[in-house]
Amino acid sequence: MDNVEEGEITPSNDAFQFRMGLNDNKAGMEGLDKEKINKIIMDATKGSKFYENELKKDKQLNQRIEKMMQQKSQLTSQQIKKAQLQVDRLALELERNRDLSRVIVHVDMDAFYAAVEMRDNPELKDTPMAVGSMSMLSTSNYHARRYGVRAAMPGFIAKKLCPSLVIVPVNFDKYRAVSKQVREILAQYDPNFLPMSLDEAYLDITDHLKERISWPEDKRSFNFETKMKDEKNPSQDPAVDGGTKELCTSPILFEDSPSLEVEQNAHVSAATSAKQPLKKFVVFGTSAEEAVNEMRFRIEQETTLTASAGIAPNMMLAKVCSDKNKPNGQYRIVSERQAVKDFIKDLPIRKVPGIGKVTEKMLKALGVMTCTDLYQQRALLSLLFSETSWQNFLHISLGIGSTHIERDGERKSMSTERTFSEISCTKEQYDLCRELCKDLAQDLLKEGLKGKTVTLKLKNVKFEVRTRALTVTSAVSTEEEIFSVAKEILKTEIDLASPESLRLRLMGVRVSGFLNEETKKHQKSIVGFLQNEKSGNAVPLGPPDRTSPSTQTPGPQRQSFFNQKRAAREQMGRETFTDSSGFSKGAEIDSAEPRTEMPQTEVLPQKPDYFCPICSQNKSDWDLESFNKHIDRCLTGSPLANDFDVRPKAEVNINNDDWEKEINSNEIRNAAFSIQNLSNQTLDTEPINDIVYKNTIESNIVTNIRNFHTFGVDPDSVCTEKEVDVCNTEKEPAKPNSEMASSDQIFICPVCNVKQDVPDLAAFNRHVDICLNEGIIEKLREERVNINHPTHNLQHTGGTGRGLTSTNAKLRTKRSAATNQNPVSKKSKPNPSKNTIDRFFK
DNA sequence: CGGATCGAC
DNA sequence: CTATGTCGATCCG
Numbered sequence: 001m002d003n004v005e006e007g008e009i010t011p012s013n014d015a016f017q018f019r020m021g022l023n024d025n026k027a028g029m030e031g032l033d034k035e036k037i038n039k040i041i042m043d044a045t046k047g048s049k050f051y052e053n054e055l056k057k058d059k060q061l062n063q064r065i066e067k068m069m070q071q072k073s074q075l076t077s078q079q080i081k082k083a084q085l086q087v088d089r090l091a092l093e094l095e096r097n098r099d100l101s102r103v104i105v106h107v108d109m110d111a112f113y114a115a116v117e118m119r120d121n122p123e124l125k126d127t128p129m130a131v132g133s134m135s136m137l138s139t140s141n142y143h144a145r146r147y148g149v150r151a152a153m154p155g156f157i158a159k160k161l162c163p164s165l166v167i168v169p170v171n172f173d174k175y176r177a178v179s180k181q182v183r184e185i186l187a188q189y190d191p192n193f194l195p196m197s198l199d200e201a202y203l204d205i206t207d208h209l210k211e212r213i214s215w216p217e218d219k220r221s222f223n224f225e226t227k228m229k230d231e232k233n234p235s236q237d238p239a240v241d242g243g244t245k246e247l248c249t250s251p252i253l254f255e256d257s258p259s260l261e262v263e264q265n266a267h268v269s270a271a272t273s274a275k276q277p278l279k280k281f282v283v284f285g286t287s288a289e290e291a292v293n294e295m296r297f298r299i300e301q302e303t304t305l306t307a308s309a310g311i312a313p314n315m316m317l318a319k320v321c322s323d324k325n326k327p328n329g330q331y332r333i334v335s336e337r338q339a340v341k342d343f344i345k346d347l348p349i350r351k352v353p354g355i356g357k358v359t360e361k362m363l364k365a366l367g368v369m370t371c372t373d374l375y376q377q378r379a380l381l382s383l384l385f386s387e388t389s390w391q392n393f394l395h396i397s398l399g400i401g402s403t404h405i406e407r408d409g410e411r412k413s414m415s416t417e418r419t420f421s422e423i424s425c426t427k428e429q430y431d432l433c434r435e436l437c438k439d440l441a442q443d444l445l446k447e448g449l450k451g452k453t454v455t456l457k458l459k460n461v462k463f464e465v466r467t468r469a470l471t472v473t474s475a476v477s478t479e480e481e482i483f484s485v486a487k488e489i490l491k492t493e494i495d496l497a498s499p500e501s502l503r504l505r506l507m508g509v510r511v512s513g514f515l516n517e518e519t520k521k522h523q524k525s526i527v528g529f530l531q532n533e534k535s536g537n538a539v540p541l542g543p544p545d546r547t548s549p550s551t552q553t554p555g556p557q558r559q560s561f562f563n564q565k566r567a568a569r570e571q572m573g574r575e576t577f578t579d580s581s582g583f584s585k586g587a588e589i590d591s592a593e594p595r596t597e598m599p600q601t602e603v604l605p606q607k608p609d610y611f612c613p614i615c616s617q618n619k620s621d622w623d624l625e626s627f628n629k630h631i632d633r634c635l636t637g638s639p640l641a642n643d644f645d646v647r648p649k650a651e652v653n654i655n656n657d658d659w660e661k662e663i664n665s666n667e668i669r670n671a672a673f674s675i676q677n678l679s680n681q682t683l684d685t686e687p688i689n690d691i692v693y694k695n696t697i698e699s700n701i702v703t704n705i706r707n708f709h710t711f712g713v714d715p716d717s718v719c720t721e722k723e724v725d726v727c728n729t730e731k732e733p734a735k736p737n738s739e740m741a742s743s744d745q746i747f748i749c750p751v752c753n754v755k756q757d758v759p760d761l762a763a764f765n766r767h768v769d770i771c772l773n774e775g776i777i778e779k780l781r782e783e784r785v786n787i788n789h790p791t792h793n794l795q796h797t798g799g800t801g802r803g804l805t806s807t808n809a810k811l812r813t814k815r816s817a818a819t820n821q822n823p824v825s826k827k828s829k830p831n832p833s834k835n836t837i838d839r840f841f842k
Numbered sequence: 843c844g845g846a847t848c849g850a851c
Numbered sequence: 852c853t854a855t856g857t858c859g860a861t862c863c864g
Contacts, residue, residue, distance in 0.1 A: 050854050136855045138851095151851090154854040197851050356849045386862070408859085417856060453843080463854085469844050508856085513843095 031146025037161060041148070044157045053463035061358060065365045068384055072366070075383055084379035087394065091378070094400055099313070100335040102403040103288050105203040106310045106318035107186065107295070110327035112199035114141040115305045116178055117168045129166040130158060135419075138170055142327065175199075178303050185298050189291065194405040202315055202405045205291060213286045220284045222298060292330050313340065316401025319353050340399040344371045352396050371397045410514070414449060415457075416440045417508025422461050424503045426494060433490050436509040437483040449514050450475035454485040457508035458493060465506075468493060475515050482511060 032040075045051045109115065113131040118124045118141060128144035130137045134155035147162035155167050179198040186193045190203040212220070284294035292309045299307050310321025311332035317340065324331040333343050348370055350360045366381070368374050374381070375397035382390040395401065416439045423429055433456070444450070453471040460466075468489045476482050486509050494502055 045854085048854080054854095132855085133853090135853050138855085152855080156853045200851075354849070358848060388861070412859065413857090415857060419855065421852090455844085465846085467845060471843065506855090510857090 032148055032161065037148035040160050041157060044160050049462055061361060065362055068362065069365060071384060072380065079383060080379050083382045087378045087382045090391065091394060091398065094395065094398055098337065098400060099403045100337065101206070102204055102313055103206045103209055103335065104312055104315050104318040104403065104405065105205050105292055106315070106322040107201050107203065108308050108322045108326065109182065109199035110306045110308055111139055111141055113139045113170060113175055116175055119304050124166060124168070127166055128162050128164060129168060130155070131168050131170055133169065134167065178305065181302050182299055185295060185302060189295055192405070194407060202318065204405050205288065209288055209291060212291060215286065217283055220294065221281045222294065222301070223281060289330070289332055296330065314401035314403045315405060316353060316396065317343065317399060320347065320351050323351065344397070344399040347371045349374055354392065411447070412514070413510055413512035414440065414443055415508055415510030416443065417457055417506060419506045422503055422505060424501045426501060429490065429502065429504060430487060432507055433486050433509065434483050436507060437486055438479040440509050440511060441477060441479040441482055444477045444511060450477040451511035452513035453511070454482055454489070455510040455512065456486050456489040457506070457510065458502065458504055459506035461503045461505050471513060476511065482509065
């Protein structure tokens with residue numbers, strides 16, 4: 001999607017300000033000037049509920065800023081000095097590890113949806129048009145942008161700006177098809193490229209370039225296959241943005257004069273020779289620029305659409321670059337430190353991915369507008385923002401970003417939401433909720449996901465948003481399961497608001513907390529167990545898995561127990577299960593059917609009897625959720641507990657189930673306790689912190705050791721994309737905890753540097769603890785040269801193949817989170833003064 | 843864990 | 852009339 005920010009409406013104190021984009025209207029051309037645009041938007045906006053809400057949010061933000069400024073005013077120069085030292089240490093480290101070896105490309109289709117529509121309907125070419133609806137636009141063509149019509153703008157306002165605007169409804173299938181074509185081309189430059197959306201992708205073309213350098217010319221030659229689209233290229237004059245030595249000559253590449261293009265290319269490409277048939281071929285050179293030119297050329301040949309690209313040593317920079325010569329242009333930052341610095345120097349922070357409206361405004365209040373400012377204020381920022389935030393800022397201001405493009409891991413949540421005209425009728429709200437659950441259940445089914453927490457999102461007519469979540473003990477996935485939870489949440493919200501009714505404009509349902517593969521099997525087996533007779537396709541009972549939350553007993557025993565119980569099931573009465581269906585019944589009901597009472601009464605109109613095949617209990621007041629939980633317990637052989645309830649937190653603690661709670665917290669404790677203990681009590685004491693400030697090398701040691709302790713113990717210490725550049729590791733994913741603790745891992749103490757023959761991590765930790773306490777750190781000091789050398793110091797741990805560097809962002813974060821009393825982090829925490837809206841929906 | 847917020851597309 | 856939908860991350864309590 002095309003830059004939302006170009007046309008964003010940003011309320012600023014008392015007025016909406018419209019920001020002109022890069023390619024905006026110049027005097028004398030068609031369209032509107034900034035003043036007019038702002039006025040029209042204002043007029044259309046003023047007084048609306050939406051506007052009121054924007055003002056409110058703005059006020060909150062201002063308060064937040066005010067608090068921040070107050071904190072700032074209380075800082076002593078001493079504190080700043082200290083912070084400066086610490087920040088600079090990290091900066092040094094980052095600088096030392098700067099990786100310029102990769103060539104990363106960010107490709108971005110120009111005004112993608114709009115371009116596709118224009119291609120397919122030539123009538124749209126010369127008129128201002130946008131893709132979307134009267135209520136919201138996805139993107140607009142460049143024609144329309146001259147009138148201030150932008151993505152993320154409501155259609156009706158766009159119409160006011162530009163009455164002749166044509167609004168075309170979105171057609172995702174079409175865009176997907178085009179996107180596929182584009183991706184096939186991209187894959188040839190980097191088979192592991194990373195699509196970010198239909199119109200955007202990252203590539204690492206380092207390897208491609210290495211091969212390409214020795215490619216014969218014919219491998220870099222391409223036909224002009226199709227009729228070139230004789231579209232007026234709305235591109236800007238390249239000279240305007242020039243002034244930078246890197247500016248590429250390509251923007252005219254696709255002008256409608258092919259002959260010019262060939263010559264242009266011949267000029268650029270050293271390899272081009274006279275033997276090239278006139279105007280039928282283009283030969284691209286071997287440089288990065290040429291490769292990307294070629295890529296864009298091929299995209300246009302294939303799709304008749306243009307793309308822009310950025311080439312840089314890391315993802316963050318590449319992304320910014322791709323915006324620089326848009327549309328139909330590209331820009332490169334060569335792989336030199338100085339080039340990066342030059343580029344970063346005057347770069348407005350808002351251009352940087354991850355810096356949005358809010359962050360921009362907060363930083364602006366501190367006088368930070370450009371990346372240079374960002375760097376200069378680094379000490380201050382480290383005191384006013386959270387660790388992750390300021391470290392991120394530091395990365396940005398140094399022009400450092402991720403150099404590994406990695407596919408996203410598994411999905412973490414799935415949701416659906418809908419906006420509508422006001423609904424205040426309770427029944428309709430429940431119906432809607434059910435429908436959302438139904439849609440969501442379908443989507444979940446497609447990916448075979450089940451999750452444990454259900455979140456309900458509500459937005460009232462005043463645009464106030466509220467989300468409420470509930471985590472249940474057995475994962476849900478079907479419409480009925482989700483709805484049974486969602487409706488409870490909805491019920492409490494309705495009750496909370498009563499006697500007034502909720503006046504909703506949006507409702508959404510989300511499921512998260514997905515089961516991992518192992519657990520899923522387990523849960524599945526239970527479901528199959530449950531619904532066996534009903535659906536006729538029971539899921540085979542797999543062996544019990546060790547990661548299941550209810551696993552307490554050792555494998556073999558459990559196995560046999562499981563089998564026992566399966567036998568039990570097979571013998572057990574079928575009719576008991578035939579109707580797990582108070583639910584399936586509900587599913588059959590036409591959604592229009594009145595269901596008004598249902599929520600008010602108990603869970604469902606008539607409840608089926610649930611009969612547990614394990615303990616032979618039969619309770620009529622169970623619902624599916626309770627029943628599943630019960631079986632889960634019975635399976636693990638734990639003593640039978642009371643009923644459980646799916647009750648929103650507001651009423652009762654959901655986990656009135658102490659048994660389960662215990663397991664959960666035990667898991668966590670086992671994993672993390674010893675380490676936290678260690679870093680809290682041993683490392684973060686005063687003396688060590690003194691060292692931190694006195695001596696860079698020593699503090700590195702301390703940091704390393706801390707990280708070492710955290711590593712492999714923190715269940716969440718997964719090295720994700722963001723940190724990759726920092727920790728500079730192989731791609732190997734972090735192993736699950738269980739594996740970490742397995743016996744074949746090698747324990748090398750970072751203090752005494754001796755391999756430890758210990759049974760498990762806990763024992764190892766004790767050793768390190770002792771080592772530390774014995775003052776061996778003094779020894780380290782003597783060996784500082786060695787120690788300070790990452791490859792020497794950072795031994796393999798736990799067989800993950802992953803080394804430790806002293807600046808793994810995530811690890812640091814975790815550590816600091818666990819050790820906040822640490823004087824180092826005396827920094828005032830950011831305080832997003834969250835004024836909960838008490839009177840929500842009143 | 844739950845809730846709010848931010849940011850991206 | 853008429854201001855999206857979906858997702859991940861982060862922070863705080």
